[in-house]
Amino acid sequence: MSYGETEAVRGIDLEVERGEVFAFLGPNGAGKTTTVEILEGYRRRTEGEVSVLGEDPERAGREWRERIGIVLQSGRLDPYLTVRESLDLYAGYFRSPRPTDEVISLVGLEGKADERASRLSGGQQRRLDVGMALVGDPELLFLDEPTTGFDPSARRQAWDVIAGLRDLGKTVFLTTHYMDEAQRLADRVTIIAAGRIVARGTPEHLGQRDSGETTIRYRADGREIAVQTTDPVKALHELTGAALAKGEELEGLEVTRPSLEDVYLELTAAAEENAK
């Protein structure tokens, strides 16, 4: 899959289950938007097979579009239409739309229904954007970096909306470059870097985080000591046993496993290094 002169993504192999929130995680420029635009039917691929809801997005028509909803990475709204008008306009495009009032409360804009889009905050505009993708009552929803540039409270509200979609039984394909967003929302995460997939799994198991090396840190004789081990129970037992026998303290004792952030940074840095 490439465009222009540069091959943007290669060998992407994804499978998304019905009803799950799937996070496609990667740094800026990793190829997330290229991939999602191929899935949405906006972009042609040079090679490979794609099936979304049983159809090839390049050839899919109106019927297929009735079943999907798309929130673009940077889509602004008609500044002169109100929240309700924007949603009503889109409702007309679909055969069996979800009632506008329901959509308004799904995205938490009850108090703003008659406000023009230009008068909404950035977070509220984004939620209206999500609402416009929900009007058609889609089975599958694409969200491309839905919270980029948000303040913490706007992010929290957007997350609540997305978490609510899972409860409605929607399949959500979420692209993001925030690890905490993937961790918080996704059933499964796939990490992409430099156009290639570098890891996949549930947020808990990603990159063998739960079976990887554990680090034990403490201070002895004023020095920082860090022990890496794959068997932390044994290592800790020996360490604390020896300290107790000698009647010593283990100052600043700390046992840590790599965070998702560590795994993510390590994987993406390695992939980008290889790509150079």
Place this chain on the structure above:
Amino acid sequence: MNGLALVGHQFRYDQKAFWRNPAAVFFTVMFPVIVFLILAVVFNGEEVEVRGGVEATTYYVPAIMSLAIISATMQTLAMTLVIAREDGRLKRGRGTPMPPWVFIAGRIGNSIVVALMMLVLLAAIGAALYGVSVPWGRLPAILLTLVIGAASFCCLGIALTALIPSQDAAAAIVNALLLPLYFLSGVFIPEDQLPNGVITFADLFPVRHFFDAFFDAYVPAGGAAVSWDNLAVVALWGVAGLLLAIKFFRWTPRSG
């Protein structure tokens, strides 16, 4: 909704958005009225040596109507479509089941309705303030000329979006093309006061031919009400615009 009902649906919201957009309303509705009033005040009482001589105020009614129709169609479409494209609104619409032609048809409908309103408004102002009689008998010719012109300039406006890279460039490019043509075509300055050769040059472009056709339709002093040769040139420009629009119009933002 079937296709036609969907066009009507789209048109309703395009109308709402148009009338709430102060820039669109100013340039499309207010600007032609202001220009007409200024020109009428300045040239009132003078005679323009065309078609055996007409009052300047009579001359300016079809002149500014031509400008208003081009503004409601070509200018409005080029500007609002570029803004919607760069906002990602066209792209978002393409992600829905709405057929793309419905969207374009709604916008063209919006432009033609505004053009018709401007026809009525300028005819009323011309008649009320300067006694420029409304040629009711020529109404079929006027409407035919308006529809051919409006459709052609809509196509040109849609084609023009391909040359406009960003929202900021839209007004500059559209005005840089149209304002000189209005001057050269005798829309602002009566054509008998333009140096020889200017009209010949302006005849290379559709603005002049549309104004000529509209003048013939509106002012009984001319001969036949329908100026087929001028309309044919305008329509050819329109078809060229349509072909270019089909080939080069894009739904996705160019920048960012």
